[in-house]
Amino acid sequence: xxxxxxxxxxxxxxxxxxxxxxxxxxxxxxxxxxxxxFRAGGEPGxxxxxxxGAGLMGVWSSVLFGSGGAxxxxxxxxxxxxxxxxxxxxxxxxxxxxxxxxxxxxYAMVATLAWGRxxxxxPLTFADPLAFAVAVPGCIIGLGMFGLLLASTFVLLRNANAxxxxxxxxxxxxxxxxxxxxxxxGWTGPIAAALPTTWGARAVREAATGSGPVWPSLGVCLAIxxxxxxxxxxxxxxxxxxxxxxxxxxxA
Amino acid sequence: xxxxxxxxxGLRRTYRSRTGWLRPQRREVEAVRGVDLTVGNxxxxxxxxxxxAGKTTTIKLLNTLLIPTAGEARVCGFDxxxxxxxxRRRIGYVFGGDRGLYDRLSARDNLRYFAExxxxxxREQKRRIAELFELVRLTGRENDxxxxxxxGMRQRLHIARGLLHRxxxxxxxxxSIGVDPVAARELRQTVADLAxxxxxxxxxxxxxxxxxxxxxxxxxxxxxxxQALGTPAELRHHADGRQVLEVEAYGVGDAQLAAIHxxxxxxxxxxxxxxxxxxxxxxxxxxxxxxxxVLRTLDGVRLGRVTARQPTLEDxxxxxxxxxxxxxxxxxxxxx
Numbered sequence: 001x002x003x004x005x006x007x008x009x010x011x012x013x014x015x016x017x018x019x020x021x022x023x024x025x026x027x028x029x030x031x032x033x034x035x036x037x038f039r040a041g042g043e044p045g046x047x048x049x050x051x052x053g054a055g056l057m058g059v060w061s062s063v064l065f066g067s068g069g070a071x072x073x074x075x076x077x078x079x080x081x082x083x084x085x086x087x088x089x090x091x092x093x094x095x096x097x098x099x100x101x102x103x104x105x106x107y108a109m110v111a112t113l114a115w116g117r118x119x120x121x122x123p124l125t126f127a128d129p130l131a132f133a134v135a136v137p138g139c140i141i142g143l144g145m146f147g148l149l150l151a152s153t154f155v156l157l158r159n160a161n162a163x164x165x166x167x168x169x170x171x172x173x174x175x176x177x178x179x180x181x182x183x184x185x186g187w188t189g190p191i192a193a194a195l196p197t198t199w200g201a202r203a204v205r206e207a208a209t210g211s212g213p214v215w216p217s218l219g220v221c222l223a224i225x226x227x228x229x230x231x232x233x234x235x236x237x238x239x240x241x242x243x244x245x246x247x248x249x250x251x252a
Numbered sequence: 253x254x255x256x257x258x259x260x261x262g263l264r265r266t267y268r269s270r271t272g273w274l275r276p277q278r279r280e281v282e283a284v285r286g287v288d289l290t291v292g293n294x295x296x297x298x299x300x301x302x303x304x305a306g307k308t309t310t311i312k313l314l315n316t317l318l319i320p321t322a323g324e325a326r327v328c329g330f331d332x333x334x335x336x337x338x339x340r341r342r343i344g345y346v347f348g349g350d351r352g353l354y355d356r357l358s359a360r361d362n363l364r365y366f367a368e369x370x371x372x373x374x375r376e377q378k379r380r381i382a383e384l385f386e387l388v389r390l391t392g393r394e395n396d397x398x399x400x401x402x403x404g405m406r407q408r409l410h411i412a413r414g415l416l417h418r419x420x421x422x423x424x425x426x427x428s429i430g431v432d433p434v435a436a437r438e439l440r441q442t443v444a445d446l447a448x449x450x451x452x453x454x455x456x457x458x459x460x461x462x463x464x465x466x467x468x469x470x471x472x473x474x475x476x477x478x479q480a481l482g483t484p485a486e487l488r489h490h491a492d493g494r495q496v497l498e499v500e501a502y503g504v505g506d507a508q509l510a511a512i513h514x515x516x517x518x519x520x521x522x523x524x525x526x527x528x529x530x531x532x533x534x535x536x537x538x539x540x541x542x543x544x545x546v547l548r549t550l551d552g553v554r555l556g557r558v559t560a561r562q563p564t565l566e567d568x569x570x571x572x573x574x575x576x577x578x579x580x581x582x583x584x585x586x587x588x
Contacts, residue, residue: 001369008357082413241319245318247318
């Protein structure tokens with residue numbers, strides 16, 4: 001069910017004109033932003049790292065707006081009530097949606113790297129291509145599971161968009177997707193360590209640049225994500241009941 | 253197996269909302285104020301009422317989408333609050349309008365996804381989906397994207413989706429809303445076929461003819477409570493002792509309508525718009541001829557056809573709904 005659900009939600013998402021337009025424009029902007037940021041910082045040698053970081057930002061945006069937006073879209077389409085009415089645990093119903101958003105986010109990574117190569121000549125020479133090929137999907141699946149925890153909030157709130165908008169930039173900033181964590185204030189450290197995005201981004205960066213061992217970071221990312229999945233599943237059951245009591249499954 | 257497919261006792265639902273941050277204003281709306289009803293296994297039961305009467309809320313309380321504020325309900329013997337999953341395994345839910353489907357997916361993909369969600373075994377899915385396309389007359393259009401479907405086709409696809417897991421009870425919430433007459437007739441046929449196979453159907457609708465044609469029993473709901481309950485023939489008795497005058501007119505004003513309402517012997521008067529014309533309906537006591545007085549009140553208004561006739565189920569419905577404000581407790585159906 002999870003596989004069929006994720007596949008069909010990916011199909012539904014990837015056919016949206018808004019998603020297509022966003023997918024065409026955002027990676028170019030992200031790649032440009034990353035390249036100029038690192039050039040201005042006098043570190044042109046780290047352009048690949050910049051492009052990978054920008055790609056991860058795209059994946060995160062997709063998961064965040066996907067989890068929030070997809071739940072909100074389901075509400076607008078009138079399908080949220082229909083899927084929550086299925087005789088399944090609510091988490092199983094929503095997980096395919098968050099996985100689908102992570103899968104469509106993969107495109108953001110690929111497109112950012114491709115635009116970086118085409119427009120700015122960034123060499124795509126990965127230190128460990130095999131680890132990179134494993135770390136990226138691992139990180140994406142991890143973010144999909146993290147998305148379930150976020151989605152539980154969105155099931156309850158009718159205007160979840162406000163929450164997604166406020167979460168986009170702080171998370172990628174704190175996770176060190178583009179700016180090194182060491183450059184951030186010390187109090188952000190514990191927050192960063194608790195986020196699967198930090199460890200996922202680190203694993204992907206390590207695979208791309210060879211700056212450290214990939215597997216421990218990926219392992220921590222997946223472990224935190226699994227914890228998020230478990231917490232999200234419990235939350236989702238609770239939230240589904242709250243939503244039925246508060247009548248927020250429908251638009252009005 | 254329970255004697256009844258659906259049982260509700262003292263069902264109530266209050267919606268609470270809050271607006272504003274600095275000076276928050278809380279608002280409470282009592283949508284359902286104590287609904288009691290039972291629907292037998294295999295029965296086709298109608299729930300009729302005006303907009304905002306509490307029809308959809310009642311259905312959502314019964315199909316587990318909402319939790320009642322008070323009272324209790326059981327579907328196929330299972331409690332809708334405590335045994336949610338057991339209830340959901342046994343019910344299908346179809347609502348009217350354009351929403352509720354994945355527009356950018358094909359009809360087949362929509363059904364495939366919901367078949368997975370509703371636990372239809374993989375080896376059965378293909379056959380079941382083909383059967384349902386046949387039942388709702390969509391064979392040949394299975395692979396088209398839903399965004400290209402007409403309202404009627406969407407409605408039929410909704411019904412197919414609701415039937416995927418062979419539910420014992422089907423909730424149909426205004427399935428024919430906005431559907432053209434031909435498509436509506438096809439829908440009615442599909443619903444009648446379902447009931448003939450033993451599926452219990454709870455149907456809400458605005459259309460009297462639809463309820464009259466399909467339903468074994470009808471409950472009229474208004475202001476959150478059931479105002480009358482019985483067979484269509486029994487409900488018709490609520491308009492006993494009345495006759496109906498219909499006048500096609502162009503330009504009836506509020507003052508004239510009020511004047512007609514005040515005429516001796518007049519029980520109800522209403523105007524509906526039909527294209528460029530208005531249709532003035534006047535219900536009066538059977539023994540009082542109000543035609544001459546009504547036409548005199550309409551002096552100066554261009555008139556078309558004038559017809560006197562016996563009351564229909566729709567007239568009985570109007571009579572029941574218009575009595576709501578004057579009544580505080582449900583009306584018992586008059587035995588036929």
